[in-house]
Amino acid sequence: MTRSAHWTRRMLQVAGVSTAALLTLSACSSSGPGSDQGSSSSPKLSGTVTVFAAASLEESFEALGKTFEKRHPGTRVTFNFGGSDTLAASITSGAPADVFAAASTRTMATVTDKGDAAGTPATFVRNRLEIATLPGNPDRITSLKDLAKPGLKVVLCDRTVPCGAAARQALDAGGVELTPVSYEQDVKSALTKVELQEADAAVVYRTDVRAAGDKVTGVDFPESAKAVNDYPITLLENAPNPETAKAFIALVRSAEGQKVLSGAGFLKP
């Protein structure tokens, strides 16, 4: 008992030291560049921009974030990717963020309704659903109806998440009755279940199928046209760093940003 108590204490010490180190690091990164350039009156961008973005935007936004940091030395873009509804809930309960990019107008509305968005959100891309199957599609899934085959393990997003709401809409449009094995909390966890081959198929976004490369095979289905998601982006009311945040939003909406996004499989707004 004493040995394990000693061990626990050591673990806690290590944890404490690393937390302190992290705090010092983050303090440096947020205050360092700001204090250097605070005196110059030019509108040079600085500091950290915190972007809350739908899980499906992960790959493209990471790339755009790097571009942004390179173009504006002294800035840092940090991301919080997750289910849009989770992100919206944390924003309305006061999470410090500059930019919110949601995967549906409904989740964005929960933020604008609470008055947490600065200005009107703009739709910057659209996304379609696709079926992600195991590599090479061994179950020969060719349509939404095939997902209802007995014995097939299908995962969907929870209906509180945009991809789940869209999937439900598409299933209803196709008149398909489907009992999945799980309702996942965001689109990436749904995709992961197929990547790990735990599930046979998932209804995810076209962009996720593309991002997964050869770990999954995508199957397009006509009903997806009935459930196209608009992705709105907005500056937040309590943004700690609004100037830099605006510049990041501008990059996302620019021709260059759109090129990155359409390269990932997103549709033009």
Place this chain on the structure above:
Amino acid sequence: MTDTLQSRPRRERPRGRTRAVPIPLLVPALIGLAFLLLPLIALLVRAPWSSLPEQLTSAEVWEALRLSLVCATAATALSLVVGVPLAWLLARTRFPGRGFVRALVTLPLVLPPVVGGVALLLAFGRNGVIGQWLDAWFGITLPFTTTGVILAETFVAMPFLVISVEGTLRAADPRYEEAATTLGASRFTAFRRVTLPLIAPGVAAGAVLAWARALGEFGATITFAGNFPGRTQTMPLAVYLALQNDPAAAIALSLVLLAVSIAVLAALRDRWLTAS
């Protein structure tokens, strides 16, 4: 007579000390206490008391609660069956690398549960190191099943039981066991008839701790077993998903879990609240 003489000074001394609590200790202590209590008070303040009966009588809540209780109890039973012998092995036998094994046993205590869930998928998933054989030979797949929930909870909760039982075993005098064996009992009989009754309070406390941990398990469960109402959606998963579109329901569910936690604390009060 001697009893009153002994107990009187013991009672008076702490009273004298309370007056002299140094401010540098008192202030952080009170802040710490407030920090621990305020969120719970907030939960009570913001609780949708008027709609609470309606929230708590919905079928989904009961389904999640039932599943939570069943899975946590099964996980505790599983932990007892393998955890007590494991604790005995760590406390009563000597083998090379014992300290290392103990560190491994406690690893799930510090491991983020989601990582535990991923590790479980890689081991027991349909395509996992062991799972692929389970699937091929017996047609058993564990992810997305209630059994999967139980396994995930056991993985996270068993270390609590092992640590607790091992501590009790170390504190228990091994000479009773030795006496039993010199009197002709086999080592297993000595364990069953002598050691086990001796450490029963420690086992019970460890079981309650493990049960409470299993009941609150979220990360490993949602990662390994997914989320499906009635099959793998336990209370914490229901709270998490409800928070996103129906905060009132999430608060109601949280209150139920809070009530259960208080009940667990009450069950442990003899050990923790008065034993000091």
